Amino acid sequence: MRTLVYYVASTVDGFIAGPDGSYDFFGLDPDVGRHLATHWPQTFPTVAHGQFGIDGRQGRFDTVVMGRGTYEPALRAGITSPYAHLRQYVFSRSLPPSDDPTLQVVSGDPVEFVRDLKQRPGRDIWLCGGGDLAGQLLPEVDELVVKVNPVVAGSGVPLAGRAFDPHRFTLTDATPIGGGVVVLRYAR
Secondary structure, three states: OOOEEEEEEEEOOOEEEOOOOOOHHHOOOHHHHHHHHHHOHHHOOHHHHHHHOOOOOOOOEEEEEEEHHHHHHHHHOOOOOOOOOOEEEEEOOOOOOOOOOOEEEEOOOHHHHHHHHHHOOOOEEEEEEOHHHHHHHHHHOOEEEEEEEOOOOOOOEEOOOOOOOOOOOEEEEEEEEEOOEEEEEEEO
């Protein structure tokens, strides 16, 4: 069975974006960029692959799932397929079906859809964000990979937006990667 991996950048206080959905305050230290391009290459948008010397076939994922809010910045930039090197699913009840054959808009229940995806053949599935979708899918998350940035935001989009319902994970690795960023890996 495939694994659902929630791989995301976060502030020290647990926010993945500002109240307006912005994330530029994270920055990208060159050491961090090199580490991520080497260890998590498929999580870079396809348009950035040439800049970082990434071969889109390398890595553990062949599928990405994301919420509408995570997809919106690409749409605003005129990019309908931000991760064209992966099968892409965007969960939204307000977006029309995509004309792009590499991306599917899903209006149904994310939990049922992801449970079905996990049963299909393929490599692991990357949960890209955002916090609302992550909150809905938290019971299905098998691995949590959080790039904790040395930033305290105070408010914004939480790592997993949901009612109080603790889910315990086990720390499997903690790796400082430069620029004050630490990658924490947890397993269910």
